[in-house]
Amino acid sequence: VCIGIDPVVERLPEILRRDNRTDSPGGALDAICEFTEILLDAVADVVPAVKFQAACFERYREDGVEAMYALIGEATERGLIVVLDAKRGDIGHTCAAYARAIFDHLGADAVTLNPYLGREALAPFLERADRGCFILCRTSNPGAGEFQDLLVAGRPLYQIVAGRVGTWNERGNCGLVVGATFPAELAQVRRLCPDLPMLIPGVGAQGGDLELAVRAGVNAAGQGILVNVSRGVLYASAGPDFAEAAARVARDLSLAIDRAREPGGVEAV
Amino acid sequence: VCIGIDPVVERLPEILRRDNRTDSPGGALDAICEFTEILLDAVADVVPAVKFQAACFERYREDGVEAMYALIGEATERGLIVVLDAKRGDIGHTCAAYARAIFDHLGADAVTLNPYLGREALAPFLERADRGCFILCRTSNPGAGEFQDLLVAGRPLYQIVAGRVGTWNERGNCGLVVGATFPAELAQVRRLCPDLPMLIPGVGAQGGDLELAVRAGVNAAGQGILVNVSRGVLYASAGPDFAEAAARVARDLSLAIDRAREPGGVEAV
Numbered sequence: 001v002c003i004g005i006d007p008v009v010e011r012l013p014e015i016l017r018r019d020n021r022t023d024s025p026g027g028a029l030d031a032i033c034e035f036t037e038i039l040l041d042a043v044a045d046v047v048p049a050v051k052f053q054a055a056c057f058e059r060y061r062e063d064g065v066e067a068m069y070a071l072i073g074e075a076t077e078r079g080l081i082v083v084l085d086a087k088r089g090d091i092g093h094t095c096a097a098y099a100r101a102i103f104d105h106l107g108a109d110a111v112t113l114n115p116y117l118g119r120e121a122l123a124p125f126l127e128r129a130d131r132g133c134f135i136l137c138r139t140s141n142p143g144a145g146e147f148q149d150l151l152v153a154g155r156p157l158y159q160i161v162a163g164r165v166g167t168w169n170e171r172g173n174c175g176l177v178v179g180a181t182f183p184a185e186l187a188q189v190r191r192l193c194p195d196l197p198m199l200i201p202g203v204g205a206q207g208g209d210l211e212l213a214v215r216a217g218v219n220a221a222g223q224g225i226l227v228n229v230s231r232g233v234l235y236a237s238a239g240p241d242f243a244e245a246a247a248r249v250a251r252d253l254s255l256a257i258d259r260a261r262e263p264g265g266v267e268a269v
Numbered sequence: 270v271c272i273g274i275d276p277v278v279e280r281l282p283e284i285l286r287r288d289n290r291t292d293s294p295g296g297a298l299d300a301i302c303e304f305t306e307i308l309l310d311a312v313a314d315v316v317p318a319v320k321f322q323a324a325c326f327e328r329y330r331e332d333g334v335e336a337m338y339a340l341i342g343e344a345t346e347r348g349l350i351v352v353l354d355a356k357r358g359d360i361g362h363t364c365a366a367y368a369r370a371i372f373d374h375l376g377a378d379a380v381t382l383n384p385y386l387g388r389e390a391l392a393p394f395l396e397r398a399d400r401g402c403f404i405l406c407r408t409s410n411p412g413a414g415e416f417q418d419l420l421v422a423g424r425p426l427y428q429i430v431a432g433r434v435g436t437w438n439e440r441g442n443c444g445l446v447v448g449a450t451f452p453a454e455l456a457q458v459r460r461l462c463p464d465l466p467m468l469i470p471g472v473g474a475q476g477g478d479l480e481l482a483v484r485a486g487v488n489a490a491g492q493g494i495l496v497n498v499s500r501g502v503l504y505a506s507a508g509p510d511f512a513e514a515a516a517r518v519a520r521d522l523s524l525a526i527d528r529a530r531e532p533g534g535v536e537a538v
Binding site for chain 1: 275277322324325327328330331332334335338354356357358359360361362363364366367369370374375383384385386387388389390405408409410411412413414415416417419420421422426429430433
């Protein structure tokens with residue numbers, strides 16, 4: 001399980017929005033930071049990884065970016081693997097600047113990348129054997145198929161992307177992003193790429209079924225997937241027990257994944 | 270002409286790197302800001318638009334983001350149209366957060382977007398009739414063709430993207446990014462989309478030929494293109510006259526574009 005850190009102030013527990021403190025952008029960001037810190041504390045022993053959504057912090061200008069730096073540092077100190085969900089993709093020295101910002105300054109262990117510009121453009125990321133690159137393959141949004149399902153020589157584009165990323169993986173640092181909302185496509189990608197790690201968003205609020213996604217996504221050893229859950233964990237309770245509730249839901253998800261990846265496990269759930 | 274603001278400290282004129290001030294990240298960012306301010310002053314009466322490269326500022330953490338906010342404000346005050354070259358593409362409330370950050374907080378007039386997730390994902394940007402959306406179509410990097418040239422029903426993917434963006438343009442706020450490094454592809458896109466504005470990077474340092482790009486890119490009225498030039502203007506001189514040199518090169522480019530878009534103009538250059 002990977003917990004998606006993409007808090008929006010309107011969804012925070014009441015206790016963090018007391019006394020109208022979130023009416024100003026500064027107060028809202030403070031509440032988001034307090035929420036995230038408590039949450040990181042609560043889940044650090046339960047899950048191996050968290051995925052920060054850059055946009056949710058960038059919308060609070062330079063203060064939001066500063067907060068994201070601090071929170072990623074705290075997550076790392078707690079032993080969590082940090083994925084930055086930035087979906088970057090640019091060219092030449094721009095991509096090199098993003099790679100420096102994300103891997104060296106921000107200290108993320110892995111990043112999500114957009115494949116549209118090709119391997120050559122993403123090289124500054126792919127060359128970093130010490131960091132992970134999850135390339136968007138089949139995204140979890142309802143309209144993902146507009147381009148990703150277009151047939152290229154009889155196969156949908158997302159499968160072509162999956163195949164190419166397999167060849168990009170010279171340093172063993174590549175993975176794919178495949179949404180849980182499309183379990184059949186997930187299974188296809190796993191057949192094409194038996195060994196690539198997969199980051200799987202879309203379980204829960206977006207409608208993806210956990211057991212189906214796990215069964216479709218695991219490799220032959222029953223491993224190789226990082227299932228991202230965000231809202232279902234972040235907002236597990238609107239009360240003052242939100243942190244314990246989040247940890248409990250995360251633990252339940254881990255157990256459900258363990259059951260689902262056992263042979264015949266899905267039927268047993 | 271649109272001037273690409275993507276300064277890197279190693280390329281700044283000597284006079285701005287005096288006394289080893291750029292040895293620290295803070296000093297380097299200060300030099301970049303001073304350079305950009307002087308440059309904006311020098312070109313504000315010469316060109317209509319500038320394109321900020323978000324990565325070049327994000328690499329200086331929250332201070333870089335703060336500087337980008339300030340510089341975009343200064344560009345707007347000088348009457349320049351500001352394009353934020355962020356190449357964003359994400360889903361649901363994340364894309365909404367990016368749209369707020371880029372259009373409302375940062376105050377950019379237009380943004381570059383990645384099409385891979387489809388129209389549905391980009392809706393928070395596309396719905397903003399008051400702001401422009403330039404969608405990546407055929408990018409200027411050497412490896413752009415890895416996916417963009419894949420044939421879908423006999424036509425390369427970048428042409429499919431161009432056609433779709435034409436249908437996304439209900440609010441008249443869409444354009445395409447097509448690199449000057451591929452003039453034949455540029456001409457194809459113009460045939461497919463006679464009316465969409467085009468942002469054309471890749472002239473100069475990246476090797477794109479200005480006259481070919483202009484001739485291939487203009488619409489029937491000889492208009493509809495924004496030719497982005499970055500290094501050729503930014504580093505027009507390494508001496509203390511860098512600002513005047515940048516303005517001169519920008520003016521020369523504008524004149525060359527005007528000549529090229531006249532009937533028979535290319536031959537006359």
